[in-house]
Amino acid sequence: MYSNLQLFIDGQWLNGDGRAGEDVINPATEKPLAHLPHASIADLDHALEAAKKGFAAWRTTSAYDRAKIMRKAADLMRERYDAISKILTLEEGKAYPEARAEVMTSADIIEWYAEEGRRAYGRVVPGRGKVRQIVVQEPVGIVAAFTPWNFPALTPARKIGGALAAGCSLILKASEETPGACVEMVRCFADAGLPAGVLNLVFGVPATISEHLIAKDDVRKISFTGSIPVGKHLATLAAKTMKRATMELGGHSPVVVFADADPEKSADTIAAFKYRNSGQVCISPTRFYVQEAVYDRFLARFTEYAKALKVGDGLEKGVAMGPLASARRIDVMESFVQDAKSRGGKVVAGGQRRGNQGFFYDPTVITEVPDDCKVMTQEPFGPLAPVVTFKTMDEVVERANSLPYGLAAYAFTGSARTANMIGEALQSGMVGVNSINVSTPETPFGGVKESGYGSEGGLEGLQAYLNTKFISQA
Ligand code: NAD
Numbered sequence: 001m002y003s004n005l006q007l008f009i010d011g012q013w014l015n016g017d018g019r020a021g022e023d024v025i026n027p028a029t030e031k032p033l034a035h036l037p038h039a040s041i042a043d044l045d046h047a048l049e050a051a052k053k054g055f056a057a058w059r060t061t062s063a064y065d066r067a068k069i070m071r072k073a074a075d076l077m078r079e080r081y082d083a084i085s086k087i088l089t090l091e092e093g094k095a096y097p098e099a100r101a102e103v104m105t106s107a108d109i110i111e112w113y114a115e116e117g118r119r120a121y122g123r124v125v126p127g128r129g130k131v132r133q134i135v136v137q138e139p140v141g142i143v144a145a146f147t148p149w150n151f152p153a154l155t156p157a158r159k160i161g162g163a164l165a166a167g168c169s170l171i172l173k174a175s176e177e178t179p180g181a182c183v184e185m186v187r188c189f190a191d192a193g194l195p196a197g198v199l200n201l202v203f204g205v206p207a208t209i210s211e212h213l214i215a216k217d218d219v220r221k222i223s224f225t226g227s228i229p230v231g232k233h234l235a236t237l238a239a240k241t242m243k244r245a246t247m248e249l250g251g252h253s254p255v256v257v258f259a260d261a262d263p264e265k266s267a268d269t270i271a272a273f274k275y276r277n278s279g280q281v282c283i284s285p286t287r288f289y290v291q292e293a294v295y296d297r298f299l300a301r302f303t304e305y306a307k308a309l310k311v312g313d314g315l316e317k318g319v320a321m322g323p324l325a326s327a328r329r330i331d332v333m334e335s336f337v338q339d340a341k342s343r344g345g346k347v348v349a350g351g352q353r354r355g356n357q358g359f360f361y362d363p364t365v366i367t368e369v370p371d372d373c374k375v376m377t378q379e380p381f382g383p384l385a386p387v388v389t390f391k392t393m394d395e396v397v398e399r400a401n402s403l404p405y406g407l408a409a410y411a412f413t414g415s416a417r418t419a420n421m422i423g424e425a426l427q428s429g430m431v432g433v434n435s436i437n438v439s440t441p442e443t444p445f446g447g448v449k450e451s452g453y454g455s456e457g458g459l460e461g462l463q464a465y466l467n468t469k470f471i472s473q474a
Pocket of ligand 1: 033146147148149150175176206207208209211225226227228232233234248249250251281328379380381
């Protein structure tokens with residue numbers, strides 16, 4: 001049922017064949033699923049040569065023909081959704097319905113970019129004399145992309161979609177912990193007739209691969225999704241050869257529930273979103289500020305939801321929350337909960353590891369924590385929900401904006417005036433007001449402050465892979 005894990009370079013699938021490698025573990029059982037081959041330095045140089053050849057071929061393929069191949073790949077992803085979704089659940093742990101939604105959204109992303117690539121318009125600017133002034137959009141060149149374990153299909157889809165639609169070629173290093181869904185997605189492109197070398201997939205020791213590829217002059221753009229420290233390191237490497245970069249890093253998303261919101265409805269909406277993928281989502285709501293008058297009602301409903309969630313193997317029917325992706329995430333949850341308790345926090349739901357096989361952790365709700373404790377200041381990236389009170393708009397805006405993060409933020413209110421004010425006041429790349437839908441193929445997705453720069457998704461996600469050239473022709 002799991003994927004045959006291989007590298008994909010210059011249109012060829014490559015096996016272990018004496019290469020180093022590592023086992024991929026099922027986080028629900030802690031048992032190995034398969035062995036993943038690592039790319040050697042020679043493989044990386046091979047991928048680079050292939051990407052050069054691929055770029056030459058792909059940039060001169062019309063946007064119309066590029067779109068046909070991309071749409072075919074999206075169709076294949078939809079045809080194979082069940083197999084790919086099961087692979088995704090096995091390796092990452094998320095509940096099967098979430099995996100299925102991820103695969104289908106990934107296909108939508110590829111299809112959307114296929115269409116949008118046909119609209120990468122330039123323009124003609126009236127000149128001051130007898131001159132033709134033309135602005136054209138050109139693909140940036142070879143892209144090195146690095147994606148994390150939490151969305152093994154969706155994050156690669158965003159990078160592949162934008163880059164291919166713009167006419168770039170790619171070397172993608174997907175996650176070693178969750179490689180299978182991405183292998184299968186790349187297989188859809190290969191089977192759709194993508195020319196050799198346009199899309200190359202490698203795995204290995206992340207730092208070795210990123211340092212090797214980012215140092216190469218031929219790589220003109222990097223795109224990274226992952227943690228802030230790694231993002232800063234890769235941005236520094238990119239600066240040495242002045243490469244363009246898109247950085248999708250971590251967040252610590254505030255949720256503000258005003259007294260004029262419906263507390264039960266808000267709690268139902270945001271709790272379902274909170275525990276999606278066990279909270280291992282960069283836009284996961286992570287700090288809950290509830291206005292005093294509705295605090296008790298909101299907390300009661302939210303806690304009830306957390307306690308009732310069915311936790312288990314993501315392939316089991318009815319399971320709403322799977323395990324965390326790795327043992328190290330359990331350690332982080334334990335340290336955050338311990339810290340909160342030692343600072344006066346009260347655990348009102350969950351608060352511990354569940355069972356002794358698989359990386360399961362309780363859906364957890366903590367109250368009465370001070371603003372400066374770990375869970376309120378560092379990204380938990382897990383199923384922890386600290387819920388605290390606030391009194392006024394000015395106070396909550398200041399507290400919500402007080403961290404160096406700025407990826408997503410959410411607010412619930414019954415007042416149009418408050419909705420307008422909070423949407424503008426929160427320092428964040430995306431704000432959901434009475435909504436949690438801040439990530440769609442058609443809309444820009446990206447952070448401010450230390451959450452990174454650049455957007456994926458929307459028109460902006462295509463422009464990320466285009467250079468603007470001005471031609472003045474007398
Ligand atoms: P991590 O920093 O060890 O790794 C994050 C990702 O970066 C992994 O996929 C890893 O393979 C990759 N990576 C690490 N070093 C690299 C390097 N030198 N070059 C290229 N890639 C490299 O963190 P982790 O323990 O895997 O995840 C936990 C933290 O990562 C979370 O707290 C969260 O902030 C962040 N994260 C964010 C996202 C996101 O969507 N923005 C996704 C996954 C993880």
